[in-house]
Amino acid sequence: MSTLTSPASEDAFVAQQFDNIEQQREAAKLGMWIFLATEVLFFGGLFLGYTVYRFTYGQVFVDTSRKLDVLLGGTNTAVLLVSSLLMAFAVRAAKLDQRRMLTWLLLGTALLGCVFMSIKGVEYHKDYVDHLVPGRHFEWHGPDPYNAELFFWIYFAMTGLHAIHVTVGIGVMLVLALLARLGKFSRGNHNTVEIAGLYWHFVDIVWVFLFPLLYLVGHR
Amino acid sequence: MEKVTQPKVYVRTCVALLALLALTWAIGYVDLGSFNLIVALAVAIAKAIVIALFFMHIKGSSRLLHLVAVAGVIWLLFLISLTLGDYFTRGWVPLNH
Numbered sequence: 001m002s003t004l005t006s007p008a009s010e011d012a013f014v015a016q017q018f019d020n021i022e023q024q025r026e027a028a029k030l031g032m033w034i035f036l037a038t039e040v041l042f043f044g045g046l047f048l049g050y051t052v053y054r055f056t057y058g059q060v061f062v063d064t065s066r067k068l069d070v071l072l073g074g075t076n077t078a079v080l081l082v083s084s085l086l087m088a089f090a091v092r093a094a095k096l097d098q099r100r101m102l103t104w105l106l107l108g109t110a111l112l113g114c115v116f117m118s119i120k121g122v123e124y125h126k127d128y129v130d131h132l133v134p135g136r137h138f139e140w141h142g143p144d145p146y147n148a149e150l151f152f153w154i155y156f157a158m159t160g161l162h163a164i165h166v167t168v169g170i171g172v173m174l175v176l177a178l179l180a181r182l183g184k185f186s187r188g189n190h191n192t193v194e195i196a197g198l199y200w201h202f203v204d205i206v207w208v209f210l211f212p213l214l215y216l217v218g219h220r
Numbered sequence: 221m222e223k224v225t226q227p228k229v230y231v232r233t234c235v236a237l238l239a240l241l242a243l244t245w246a247i248g249y250v251d252l253g254s255f256n257l258i259v260a261l262a263v264a265i266a267k268a269i270v271i272a273l274f275f276m277h278i279k280g281s282s283r284l285l286h287l288v289a290v291a292g293v294i295w296l297l298f299l300i301s302l303t304l305g306d307y308f309t310r311g312w313v314p315l316n317h
Contacts, residue, residue: 026282033285037292044296048303055304056313074245078238085234088225088275095224201275208267211241212260216248219256 010188025191032195036202043206046158050213053154057147062218064151067132069123073215076119077207083112084204091197094180094190102193103180109200110173113166120163127152155214162210165203172196225277233274240267 010021018024054061090105124133131139132152140148176196179185185193244263252259273279278289307313 026284029281029285030288033288033292037288037295040292040296041299044299047296048300051300051304052307052313055307070245070248074241077241081234081237081241084237084271084275085230088230088233089227092224092227092230198276201271204275205268205271208271209264212244212248212264216244216256216260219247219251220249 012187013189013191021188025194028191028195029198032198036198039202043158043161046154046161047209047213050154050158053147053150054217057144057150060144060147061151063142064148064155065215065217066220067127067130068155068215069126070215070220072119072123073211076116077211079112079116079119080204080207083109083116084201086112087197087200091190091194094185094193097186097188099180099183099186102185103177106173106177106180106193110170110177113170113173116166117163117170120159158210158214162203162206165206169196169200169203172199225274229274233270236270237267240270 014021014024018027086105086108090102090109093102093105127133131137134149134153134156138145138149138152142148173196176185176193180193240263244260247256247259247263250256272289278286
């Protein structure tokens with residue numbers, strides 16, 4: 001093992017179970033996509049529950065959905081879409097070995113993730129003040145309060161699980177930004193940034209479905 | 221060095237996604253009856269495909285990755301279609317709206 005010499009080429013990063021750097025990159029991406037397939041089913045269970053109850057209690061879902069703030073929800077969609085753009089540029093910078101650019105783009109992605117979480121926090125606070133959080137303080141003056149509460153259970157479960165994913169993503173981006181600053185992803189060793197990007201884009205896709213399904217059930 | 225995508229491709233992807241967001245948002249204020257759901261879902265699916273193709277580089281990646289990406293979605297469709305098959309054919313949900 002030539003551990004004493006500094007890596008001269010990309011092949012220095014090839015773990016011993018792989019033939020070459022291409023195979024290693026392909027394996028990393030494959031592993032991440034398989035994980036994302038399990039995530040599709042993880043969120044899928046909630047989407048299924050949502051679908052069944054929406055068909056069962058259509059009118060209640062229309063009434064309750066109107067209580068959500070479509071401006072905040074829509075803005076958050078835009079925030080995540082732009083964060084995905086920064087993430088895509090981060091992966092590009094990693095491939096081109098642009099260390100400073102990579103660090104800033106990862107920090108920018110994390111920052112937009114924080115903006116998303118802040119807006120989500122404002123929304124949750126509004127829901128709390130308006131007595132829309134399920135539980136003892138839930139108040140509903142329209143028809144069928146029991147199933148109105150059910151909608152908000154689903155809303156908090158789905159957006160909550162998504163928010164956990166965003167939080168994890170922010171943590172990953174901050175760690176990667178630190179590692180990028182230390183030069184860990186230089187000279188072709190960009191696998192980690194690329195698969196973290198896949199995760200971030202996936203979380204974006206989940207929100208792309210949550211926004212219309214939760215905020216725009218009936219027309220306004 | 222691995223091949224990289226031109227920056228303009230990413231910028232165009234993002235602009236297209238924001239345009240689709242504006243479309244969903246706008247249609248949210250128009251009464252299309254049950255078509256509101258169909259249009260909203262169609263736009264969301266279009267956005268997901270655009271993100272997967274360009275941001276997640278499904279376009280230009282190997283057949284194996286295509287297979288895994290599609291497999292996740294197909295299993296989700298199994299989950300939803302078989303369950304709804306039960307709900308809709310056994311009178312568990314009213315279908316009058």
